[in-house]
Amino acid sequence: QKEVEQNSGPLSVPEGAIASLNCTYSDRVSQSFFWYRQYSGKSPELIMSIYSNGDKEDGRFTAQLNKASQYVSLLIRDSQPSDSATYLCAVNIDYNTDKLIFGTGTRLQVFP
């Protein structure tokens, strides 16, 4: 079982819709969770971090964490074509060593 799993997509949504990206992780002791956005041919950039169960909102982005279900998601409201990218879920699986494990990413396509 992979430590961090994501559906590779592509996830296609129309402009203005809500895009929902999901991620599951295997290590129950994981403490920190991150979403990175990576445009084609570019490097990843951090867009959200979440540490506690529940929702965290930042502009059009909402991260949701459910540690009991080992599930973290990213919602993008009012999706724009400029949101088209690969979204990488990253999990800190070992608090003591600060080791960040990335998922394979979900490719999002927002069409006009």
Add this chain to the structure above:
Amino acid sequence: EAGVVQSPRYKIIEKKQPVAFWCNPISGHNTLYWYRQNLGQGPELLIRYENEEAVDDSQLPKDRFSAERLKGVDSTLKIQPAELGDSAVYLCASSRRTGVDEKLFFGSGTQLSVL
């Protein structure tokens, strides 16, 4: 503020040749990471430095890969000899310190093609 700088941007070599990548982290960032990203995959950590010390190199293939971070600033990652399977994007990242909530800043990466 300048970001993480990497060079070269692209590198094409023949197998068995050596290759080196260079990284200059953001000023003041004590922690430096080298990641490898294969096509369609997420980044995989190769090595992490805290200042000059390599604190996590468990994923570094030490028979052919080496890295150094002299004076705790710039870092170089070397492969000798390169194999076909080493073709990937090599990403350098830095953060102010090691910590579960520390934000990583990535460089633009070096795309390596081994022929």
